[in-house]
Amino acid sequence: MQTFFIAPTDFGVGLTSISLGLVRTLERAGLKVGFFKPIAQPHPGDLGPERSTELMARTHGLKPPRPLGLAHVERMLGDGQLDELLEEIINLYQQAAVGKDVLVVEGMVPTRSASYAARVNLHLAKSLDAEVILVSAPENEVLTELSGRVELQAQLFGGPKDPKVLGVILNKVRTDESMEVFAARLKEHSPLLRNGDFRLLGCIPYRAELNAPRTRDVAELLGAQVLNAGDYDQRRMSRIIICARTVLNTVPLLKPGVLVVTPGDRDDIILAVSLAAINGVPLAGLLLTSDSVPDPRIME
Numbered sequence: 001m002q003t004f005f006i007a008p009t010d011f012g013v014g015l016t017s018i019s020l021g022l023v024r025t026l027e028r029a030g031l032k033v034g035f036f037k038p039i040a041q042p043h044p045g046d047l048g049p050e051r052s053t054e055l056m057a058r059t060h061g062l063k064p065p066r067p068l069g070l071a072h073v074e075r076m077l078g079d080g081q082l083d084e085l086l087e088e089i090i091n092l093y094q095q096a097a098v099g100k101d102v103l104v105v106e107g108m109v110p111t112r113s114a115s116y117a118a119r120v121n122l123h124l125a126k127s128l129d130a131e132v133i134l135v136s137a138p139e140n141e142v143l144t145e146l147s148g149r150v151e152l153q154a155q156l157f158g159g160p161k162d163p164k165v166l167g168v169i170l171n172k173v174r175t176d177e178s179m180e181v182f183a184a185r186l187k188e189h190s191p192l193l194r195n196g197d198f199r200l201l202g203c204i205p206y207r208a209e210l211n212a213p214r215t216r217d218v219a220e221l222l223g224a225q226v227l228n229a230g231d232y233d234q235r236r237m238s239r240i241i242i243c244a245r246t247v248l249n250t251v252p253l254l255k256p257g258v259l260v261v262t263p264g265d266r267d268d269i270i271l272a273v274s275l276a277a278i279n280g281v282p283l284a285g286l287l288l289t290s291d292s293v294p295d296p297r298i299m300e
Helices: 015-028 051-060 070-078 082-097 117-127 143-156 179-189 215-222 247-253 267-278
Strands: 002-008 033-036 102-106 131-136 165-173 199-205 239-242 258-263 285-289
Touching: 002 015, 002 117, 015 033, 015 051, 015 102, 015 131, 015 165, 033 051, 033 082, 070 082, 082 102, 082 117, 117 143, 131 143, 143 165, 143 179, 165 179, 179 199, 215 285, 247 267, 258 267, 267 285
Parallel strands: 002 102, 002 131, 033 102, 131 165, 165 199, 239 258, 258 285
Antiparallel strands: none
C-alpha cells in the first residue's frame, strides 16, 4: 500500500482542501483510498468532531479513525514519550489502511501554540514510510523567495533530492495569468524545480467564493428549521443583510450570494425576496427570525 503524507509549509495554506482534492483524484483513478489525520488541531471555539476527519466522512463517505487529542499529544511530548506516541499513531494508521490501496495522511499545521509541528511531521512521515507532498500558498513575495521557502521545508524531510519527497502543490495562487504560465515562470526562477527530482505537482488558483459557506452549512450551524431547501446545497453566502428598512431601500441590496435576515412577519420583505428569486437572482437564502410565522397565504 502507498502512503502520501501531506505537509504544510506554513499556516493557512489550505491543507485540508488539498487532502480532499487528492482523495477525490485518487478515487477517480479507480483506487481504494483512505484518509488519516493522526493529531487533531481544533480551531478556537470548536466543540464538535475534528474538522478534517468530519469533512472526509461527509464528502467521501470515509470512516477514518478518530485523531489523537492535541492535549494528549502535547503531554506525551512533554514527558519525552515520542516513541510511545508514534506507536499509538501507527496503530490508528493500520486501522485506516485496512482494505485500501492508498492512504492520504494529513500532517500537523504549524501555529503559535504548535511550533513543534514540523518536528512531529518529520517523525510521522518516517515512521509511516510515507512519500511526502508539501503544500504551500504564495504570499506577497517574489518567486525566488517562494522557492526558497519550499526548499527549506523540503530539507526537513531529507531534501528535495530524497526520493520520498515528491514535490509541492501550490494552493491559493493569486495571479491574472493562467496556471500554466505561472508554473512555467516559477520554474524559470526556481533551481529547485529544474532538475526533475522535486516536482511542481499542481497549481490551484485562489477563488474567493470557495471561502463562503454554503447556505446549508449556515442553516445546520444555527439549527434552523428549513421551510424550503431549494438549492441550499450549492448556494453560498458571501454577504448578510439584516432588513429593518423599507422594501424600497432593500431591493437594491438583493444581489447574488446575499443572505437576507428579517422577522417572520415582514411580509413585504419576504415577497420582495421571493420576487427577486423568481427573477433569477441567486440569493443565498432568506432567514426568518423571531417567533412570528409567515402568513400561510404568503407561503403559498
